Amino acid sequence: MVTVRLVQGDIAAQAVDAIVNAAKSSLLGGGGVDGAIHAAGGPAILAACRRLRAGALPGGLPVGEAVATTAGRLAAKHVIHTVGPVHTPHEDRSHLLRSCYARSLAVADEIGARTLALPAVSAGAYGWPARDAADIAVTTVLTTPSSVTEARFVLFDQAMLRIFTEALENATTG
């Protein structure tokens, strides 16, 4: 049974088995969560991503998928990279956002990670409205079977922490 925890802070500073990265398909780094993870974890993470691109993922990681690498110098054993969908009012892509969390939990099971730190995938540069992003994140993690014991959502600011707190209350009280 997973326990969802909500904290405000920098996801790159979390001491957990695996940190989930809000990556881009290229896996070659960017801003936001991705930038913070690569900056704090050092070049070993990018080197591992380049090896994936040279081998199993020549076209990059598809939206909604997840893949694990080393965590380099982070206080975590693994980084699980997932690619959120870009939000658009013209198409419902919420199944892809749900898939990010479901696939991240499946990869966590594959690598034996029991404690996870997760960001609000797609809620930054990719433009997903915060309340909907929080509802999808919390409900998917609560309803996806896995061996993960702690899913720690790490929210950058107080406003996002409040939105996730409401989403968790809604999800657990019905």
Ligand code: AR6
């Ligand atoms: N710790 C926790 N949360 C953070 C941090 C941090 N260090 N930094 C930002 N956030 P984003 P996306 C929050 O943009 O929307 C990158 O360039 C942020 O306020 O990191 O999935 C990638 O390379 C927001 O609430 O991810 C991709 O190209 C949430 O984390 C693209 O951005 C997600 O914001 C991915 O965009």
